[in-house]
Amino acid sequence: MHEASRGLSRRAALKLAAAAGLAGIVTVHPGRRVFAAADQSLDLAVERTRITIDGETSGAISIGGSIPAPTLRWREGQEVVVHVTNRLDEATSVHWHGLLLQGVMDGAPGFNGYRPIGPGETYTYRFKLRQAGTYWYHSHSASQEQEGMYGAIVIEPAGRDPVRTDRDYVVLLSDHTPEAPESVLRKLKVSEGYYNNGRRTLVDFFRDARRDGLGAAMDDRLAWGEMRMDATDLADVTGYRFLVNGKGPKDNWTALCDPGERVRLRVVNGSAMSIFDVRIPGLSMTVVAADGQNVVPVKVDEFRIGVGETYDVVVMPTGDKPFTFFAEPIDRTGFARATLASREGMEGEIPERRPRAILTMEDMAMAHGGMDHGSMDHRTMDPGSMDHGSMPGMDHGAMQGMDHGAAARPERAVGWADAGTPPGAKALSYADLKSFSKARDLREPSHEIEIQLTGMMSRYIWTLNGRKFDEGAAIRVAYGDRIRIRFVNTTMMAHPMHLHGMFVELENGQTDRMPRKHVVLVPPGQVTTVQLTADEPGEWPLHCHLLYHMASGMMTRFIVEPRTASL
Amino acid sequence: MTKTSLRTAALAAGSVLLALSAVPSRVAAQEHGGPGDADQAEQFHEEPPILSTLLVDRLEHRWRDGENSIDWEVQGWIGGDTNKVRLNAEGSKPVEGGVEEAEFQLLYSRMTSEFWDVQAGIRHDVRPRPQTTYGVVGFEGVAPYFFDVTAQLFVSEDGDFSARLEAEYDLLITQKLVLQPVAEVNVSAQRVRELHVGPGFNDVELGLRLRYEVVREFAPYIGVNWERKLGETADIARDHGEDPSDLSFVTGVRFWF
Numbered sequence: 102m103h104e105a106s107r108g109l110s111r112r113a114a115l116k117l118a119a120a121a122g123l124a125g126i127v128t129v130h131p132g133r134r135v136f137a138a139a140d141q142s143l144d145l146a147v148e149r150t151r152i153t154i155d156g157e158t159s160g161a162i163s164i165g166g167s168i169p170a171p172t173l174r175w176r177e178g179q180e181v182v183v184h185v186t187n188r189l190d191e192a193t194s195v196h197w198h199g200l201l202l203q204g205v206m207d208g209a210p211g212f213n214g215y216r217p218i219g220p221g222e223t224y225t226y227r228f229k230l231r232q233a234g235t236y237w238y239h240s241h242s243a244s245q246e247q248e249g250m251y252g253a254i255v256i257e258p259a260g261r262d263p264v265r266t267d268r269d270y271v272v273l274l275s276d277h278t279p280e281a282p283e284s285v286l287r288k289l290k291v292s293e294g295y296y297n298n299g300r301r302t303l304v305d306f307f308r309d310a311r312r313d314g315l316g317a318a319m320d321d322r323l324a325w326g327e328m329r330m331d332a333t334d335l336a337d338v339t340g341y342r343f344l345v346n347g348k349g350p351k352d353n354w355t356a357l358c359d360p361g362e363r364v365r366l367r368v369v370n371g372s373a374m375s376i377f378d379v380r381i382p383g384l385s386m387t388v389v390a391a392d393g394q395n396v397v398p399v400k401v402d403e404f405r406i407g408v409g410e411t412y413d414v415v416v417m418p419t420g421d422k423p424f425t426f427f428a429e430p431i432d433r434t435g436f437a438r439a440t441l442a443s444r445e446g447m448e449g450e451i452p453e454r455r456p457r458a459i460l461t462m463e464d465m466a467m468a469h470g471g472m473d474h475g476s477m478d479h480r481t482m483d484p485g486s487m488d489h490g491s492m493p494g495m496d497h498g499a500m501q502g503m504d505h506g507a508a509a510r511p512e513r514a515v516g517w518a519d520a521g522t523p524p525g526a527k528a529l530s531y532a533d534l535k536s537f538s539k540a541r542d543l544r545e546p547s548h549e550i551e552i553q554l555t556g557m558m559s560r561y562i563w564t565l566n567g568r569k570f571d572e573g574a575a576i577r578v579a580y581g582d583r584i585r586i587r588f589v590n591t592t593m594m595a596h597p598m599h600l601h602g603m604f605v606e607l608e609n610g611q612t613d614r615m616p617r618k619h620v621v622l623v624p625p626g627q628v629t630t631v632q633l634t635a636d637e638p639g640e641w642p643l644h645c646h647l648l649y650h651m652a653s654g655m656m657t658r659f660i661v662e663p664r665t666a667s668l
Numbered sequence: 669m670t671k672t673s674l675r676t677a678a679l680a681a682g683s684v685l686l687a688l689s690a691v692p693s694r695v696a697a698q699e700h701g702g703p704g705d706a707d708q709a710e711q712f713h714e715e716p717p718i719l720s721t722l723l724v725d726r727l728e729h730r731w732r733d734g735e736n737s738i739d740w741e742v743q744g745w746i747g748g749d750t751n752k753v754r755l756n757a758e759g760s761k762p763v764e765g766g767v768e769e770a771e772f773q774l775l776y777s778r779m780t781s782e783f784w785d786v787q788a789g790i791r792h793d794v795r796p797r798p799q800t801t802y803g804v805v806g807f808e809g810v811a812p813y814f815f816d817v818t819a820q821l822f823v824s825e826d827g828d829f830s831a832r833l834e835a836e837y838d839l840l841i842t843q844k845l846v847l848q849p850v851a852e853v854n855v856s857a858q859r860v861r862e863l864h865v866g867p868g869f870n871d872v873e874l875g876l877r878l879r880y881e882v883v884r885e886f887a888p889y890i891g892v893n894w895e896r897k898l899g900e901t902a903d904i905a906r907d908h909g910e911d912p913s914d915l916s917f918v919t920g921v922r923f924w925f
Binding site: 283291292299300301302303304323326569 | 717719721749779782783810812813814839840841842843884924
């Protein structure tokens with residue numbers, strides 16, 4: 102078994118941290134090719150393999166011999182060298198998601214002079230770790246990520262970790278389909294609703310008419326019909342098995358821990374297409390880091406995790422009984438499950454499945470409601486609170502946090518943001534995230550870039566500012582600039598927007614402690630704004646992390662240009 | 669038109685369409701990307717490879733008072749997001765006997781908006797005799813409220829104008845049980861004696877099919893189909909001893925890959 106399943110004891114973690122202190126002595130200038138001896142070097146081969154999930158076997162691609170790929174445990178300040186050998190008959194690449202590094206080491210083909218690794222070739226990545234936290238790595242070529250090319254990265258801080266725990270586990274969520282990714286994309290292109298088995302039917306219509314009245318049900322259908330959109334379009338692909346550390350619900354990956362221990366779960370969403378709602382019934386979770394960056398601890402009962410995001414949570418199981426880690430994709434077509442228990446073989450209860458949400462006109466507000474984007478003050482558009490409080494159509498009289506209207510209509514979830522959270526339970530909202538450390542750059546952004554998240558959903562074409570990757574102009578900013586980016590989602594799907602090479606700071610109502618993120622999940626029909634100090638020169642991909650959205654064109658170049666003398 | 673000249677025309681039309689389809693994307697790459705950007709894009713995700721699909725929308729047995737028949741309607745395309753080459757075919761034959769009607773269309777189809785494609789190309793009717801070749805322009809797409817609409821204008825090799833409008837709708841009763849109403853009208857600008865049509869509305873066809881999608885790609889169905897010839901076209905039919913109105917029960921299969 103790979104390292105992911107092995108908990109790191111507190112003593113071992115402290116030892117690692119001490120070693121990291123020594124490693125930090127080697128100074129390397131980023132932005133320049135370095136040949137200094139590395140602290141650690143490893144070989145990873147990419148090869149075709151088979152994966153067995155819950156007893157069923159299908160084709161897959163592995164890095165480093167397993168799916169997920171081995172968890173790479175490194176230390177801040179260390180220089181790492183990774184030799185990636187391609188044993189496929191097609192080009193491949195490995196991208197270090199969330200890591201700050203020189204562009205050519207980022208591993209995105211076509212960017213920063215990085216060339217894909219041809220069949221039989223070996224590419225050597227070499228970079229110094231300038232950060233600590235939970236990250237991950239995956240293929241950035243074609244749809245290889247969908248086929249199993251993903252693994253977690255854990256970087257211990259050079260100094261003392263403010264988060265003290267007894268156990269430390271990676272919980273890597275992913276989705277796997279036995280179908281060839283090319284075939285999935287073709288089906289989406291030929292028949293966009295191919296995988297949607299939750300479309301609204303005549304039977305649903307009569308049920309709604311009985312409950313809401315014939316007129317209301319008819320108006321609702323006509324409104325969606327007029328837009329030629331589908332209120333049940335939550336996820337594009339079904340037929341997935343949902344995995345925890347490569348294991349299906351029956352395989353039941355288990356994290357061992359004793360009652361009373363503090364357990365750190367490093368939750369990574371390494372899915373191709375699935376956004377999850379995560380909870381551990383009976384245990385509250387304390388979120389201590391988001392996208393690898395420490396945040397002021399916040400206690401929650403559940404959280405939603407977009408594709409590419411990571412959340413570190415600390416839990417403290419009490420009593421000698423198993424707890425179920427439960428992650429449902431937002432279209433509720435299945436679940437990923439793991440167990441926290443004191444010994445292997447224990448199983449907790451599988452909780453009741455949550456209802457699948459129906460999108461509302463409010464989810465479309467920004468795109469079609471005739472609102473003027475330009476005149477909106479971004480400061481009032483705090484994305485966390487927008488998830489719920491500001492939705493005009495919802496009954497949210499006594500709502501607190503994400504504990505919203507579900508109580509009024511227990512049989513169904515209404516609106517993208519409605520995870521079906523039971524009354525009284527606390528779901529993490531982006532507004533809750535507060536950076537553990539103060540921001541280094543407190544300048545007000547000098548200019549603003551609007552990026553519209555666009556698409557022709559009925560044709561399965563996904564775009565930024567209405568243009569596919571091969572058609573659109575690059576976004577150019579000057580090195581050192583302070584910029585605000587407004588993501589305006591004009592579609593009815595959520596898009597986890599990922600910028601390589603840099604962190605963005607989410608404008609979520611915090612002032613000097615905005616959370617630093619590498620993926621920002623932009624809800625349908627909403628605006629999310631981030632700030633950014635453009636201090637990593639290069640040509641970075643900026644894209645939706647839903648794999649088939651990116652493959653269909655939802656990507657652009659974000660170029661940080663060196664300042665010229667004239668500036 | 670002779671067979672040889674027809675083949676030449678079809679080939680010429682085909683190559684013009686393919687050339688047309690290649691040009692716009694190349695121009696786009698040059699306009700928007702810097703030097704080398706297009707090459708780099710090719711290494712990565714961009715326009716997905718050329719895709720193709722074939723839909724046998726209707727392949728059915730029609731049961732009626734008189735002679736039962738086998739009817740078909742097939743649509744296929746090959747291409748990318750913006751440019752496609754389409755092949756449409758439809759026809760009918762009595763269960764016992766040769767093909768009575770058979771039509772083929774080869775069209776260049778270009779996306780003009782989220783929901784609409786404009787199309788141009790040729791149509792060739794093998795039956796009824798005499799064989800006729802037409803130029804076609806039209807559009808196809810999804811109208812508000814999810815009506816699938818096809819509108820085509822034809823000009824025959826003899827200079828006769830006609831048009832066809834078709835609309836269909838998928839009503840989901842359950843996730844797998846789909847009721848599909850279909851309506852089609854044909855119009856002619858003039859009398860075409862050898863094809864037995866008069867000026868104005870020639871005919872109207874209404875269908876209602878209930879299909880069960882065993883899987884998305886395969887759905888058997890049952891239904892009813894009603895056709896009515898109109899105006900002078902109906903008179904011509906009567907003169908030939910035919911009933912201008914035709915009601916049939918259908919059973920068939922829809923599949924695609």
